[in-house]
Amino acid sequence: MALIAAVDLGSSKVVALIAEVDAYGELNVIGFGRVNQDRAIERGMITKLESAANAIQSALREAQEMAGVKTTSVVIGISGPSLKSQNEREIVHISTPPSRITQENIDRIIERVLSRSREDGYEVISAIPRRYTLDDQEVAYDPIGLVASKMQSEVHVIKFASNPVRNIENVLSGLGFEVRERFASPIASAEAVLSQEEKEEGVLLIDLGAGLTSYCVYAEGSPLLTGSISIGGINITKDVGHFMKVSVEQAERIKVEQGCALTEMVSEDEEITIVPRGETSPIRLARKKLVEVIQIRLEEIAEAVRQELNKNKIDLEALHAGIVITGGSAKIEGMKVFTERFFQSAARIGLPVGVIGLRDKLQDPSYSVVVGLLKLAYHKRFRSVVSQQQDGKNQFHDKLSRAFDKLKSILREII
Ligand SMILES: Nc1ncnc2c1ncn2[C@@H]1O[C@H](COP(=O)(O)OP(=O)(O)OP(=O)(O)O)[C@@H](O)[C@H]1O
Ligand SMILES: [Mg+2]
Structure with missing residues (x-):
C-alpha cells in the first residue's frame, strides 16, 4: 500500500495529511492533524525553532494516529516573501x-x-x-x-531563499522525517482547486492565507508566474483590532463572524456589538464601519497582486478562466463579488477536490495547499529538481545492484 504524507506550514496552522492509494488508484485521505500555531512559523519561515518543531510533530503525530500508520517521509509546501x-x-x-x-x-x-x-x-x-x-x-x-x-x-x-528551506528541512529531519519532495505552495493550491480546462484557458490563482497572499498564473496548461506577497488575513485582523480597540483574539472573532469584503453588501442599519479596551459595557457600531476596514486592506492586497501581474506583463483579460481565490481568507463573506469588481474579471472560490476520505473536513479553502501537495506527489507532477536528481541516483543504484545480482548469479553458476 503506497502512503503519502504532506505537511503545510501555514502562518496560522500546521496541517498534516496522510493518504493511501486505494485499489482504484484514488487518493484516500486516512489521517488528518492540525495544530493552530502562533508566530512559530511566520510567512513560510520558522521563527521559533522549538515551538515550530512541536507544532509540526503534533500535527504529524495526530495524522499518524488517525491513520494508524507510521510515516518517515513527507512532502512539504514552500511559500514566503522570497518565492x-x-x-x-x-x-x-x-x-x-x-x-x-x-x-x-x-x-x-x-x-x-x-x-x-x-x-x-x-x-x-x-x-x-x-x-x-x-x-x-x-x-x-x-x-x-x-x-x-x-x-x-x-x-x-x-x-526560494535557501536558508529558510534548510531550516524547515532540518526541523523535519530532527523529528525523524525525510523531506521526500518540495513544491511551491501556490502550485499545490492550484493542483487542488483548478480544473485542467482553467489551466489551459488561463487563470490567476490567489491563495489568501493568514500571513501571505501567494499566487500563480497558469496559461496553456502550465505555470507562467509564481510568487507570494507578505500580507494576508492577519493584517486584516490587526486593522480590525486597531480600529475597534479590541484584542487580536476579539478582532479575529469579529472578522470571522461579522466580516464582509464589500461595504455595498451591508446595509446602513446593520449593527455589531463590541467591548473596546477600557470599556466595561458593550457598545454598538455600524457593521459597515467594520467592513470598510476589511475592504481597504483587501484592496491593498488585490492591488499588490495586480502590480505583480503588470510587472510581469500579464494581461488579466487574456486569462479567460478568470480568477480563483482560495486559502482561509477566501471565506470572508463576499470575496467572490469583491474579486470580480476589483479585477473586472470572472471569479470563483476554490475548494480542494480530487481526493476521497475526510471529504467534509477537507472541503475548506484553508486546506488547498496540503491536499494539492498529496496530488502533486501522487501524480508525480512538477517534481522538484532535488527529487528528480535523487531518482536519477536511485536509478543508477538500481542498475548497479541489478548488475551485481547478475554477476553474483553468474559467479554462483561458475562455482
Ligand atoms: N470565515 C472567515 N472569514 C474571514 N477570515 C477567515 C475565515 N476563516 C478563516 N479566515 C482567515 O484565514 C486565515 C487563515 O488562512 P489559511 O489557513 O489559509 O492561512 P495559513 O495557511 O495558515 O497562512 P499562510 O498561508 O498565509 O502562511 C486567517 O487569517 C483567518 O483569520
Ligand atoms: Mg497557507
Whole structure:
C-alpha cells in the first residue's frame, strides 16, 4: 500500500495529511492533524525553532494516529516573501538527420536552465517545462518520441531563499522525517482547486492565507508566474483590532463572524456589538464601519497582486478562466463579488477536490495547499529538481545492484 504524507506550514496552522492509494488508484485521505500555531512559523519561515518543531510533530503525530500508520517521509509546501519565478528559454540540438526526442534531451534542457538560473542565497524549488518548439515551428507539450533536429523549450523556474528551506528541512529531519519532495505552495493550491480546462484557458490563482497572499498564473496548461506577497488575513485582523480597540483574539472573532469584503453588501442599519479596551459595557457600531476596514486592506492586497501581474506583463483579460481565490481568507463573506469588481474579471472560490476520505473536513479553502501537495506527489507532477536528481541516483543504484545480482548469479553458476 503506497502512503503519502504532506505537511503545510501555514502562518496560522500546521496541517498534516496522510493518504493511501486505494485499489482504484484514488487518493484516500486516512489521517488528518492540525495544530493552530502562533508566530512559530511566520510567512513560510520558522521563527521559533522549538515551538515550530512541536507544532509540526503534533500535527504529524495526530495524522499518524488517525491513520494508524507510521510515516518517515513527507512532502512539504514552500511559500514566503522570497518565492519568485522566471521563465527561461533553452535550445538543444537533437541530431542531423533528425531523430526521436528522448528523456535525455529534456534533461539536458533542464540542466542548462538550472545552471543558468543559479543565484546566491536561492535554490530552485521546481523547473517546469512549459512547452517545446520543434525545429522552430511545431509546438509540443510532451515531445518524447517525436522526431526533430532541434528543440526549444520554455521552462518555468521557481526559486526560494535557501536558508529558510534548510531550516524547515532540518526541523523535519530532527523529528525523524525525510523531506521526500518540495513544491511551491501556490502550485499545490492550484493542483487542488483548478480544473485542467482553467489551466489551459488561463487563470490567476490567489491563495489568501493568514500571513501571505501567494499566487500563480497558469496559461496553456502550465505555470507562467509564481510568487507570494507578505500580507494576508492577519493584517486584516490587526486593522480590525486597531480600529475597534479590541484584542487580536476579539478582532479575529469579529472578522470571522461579522466580516464582509464589500461595504455595498451591508446595509446602513446593520449593527455589531463590541467591548473596546477600557470599556466595561458593550457598545454598538455600524457593521459597515467594520467592513470598510476589511475592504481597504483587501484592496491593498488585490492591488499588490495586480502590480505583480503588470510587472510581469500579464494581461488579466487574456486569462479567460478568470480568477480563483482560495486559502482561509477566501471565506470572508463576499470575496467572490469583491474579486470580480476589483479585477473586472470572472471569479470563483476554490475548494480542494480530487481526493476521497475526510471529504467534509477537507472541503475548506484553508486546506488547498496540503491536499494539492498529496496530488502533486501522487501524480508525480512538477517534481522538484532535488527529487528528480535523487531518482536519477536511485536509478543508477538500481542498475548497479541489478548488475551485481547478475554477476553474483553468474559467479554462483561458475562455482
Ligand atoms: N470565515 C472567515 N472569514 C474571514 N477570515 C477567515 C475565515 N476563516 C478563516 N479566515 C482567515 O484565514 C486565515 C487563515 O488562512 P489559511 O489557513 O489559509 O492561512 P495559513 O495557511 O495558515 O497562512 P499562510 O498561508 O498565509 O502562511 C486567517 O487569517 C483567518 O483569520
Ligand atoms: Mg497557507
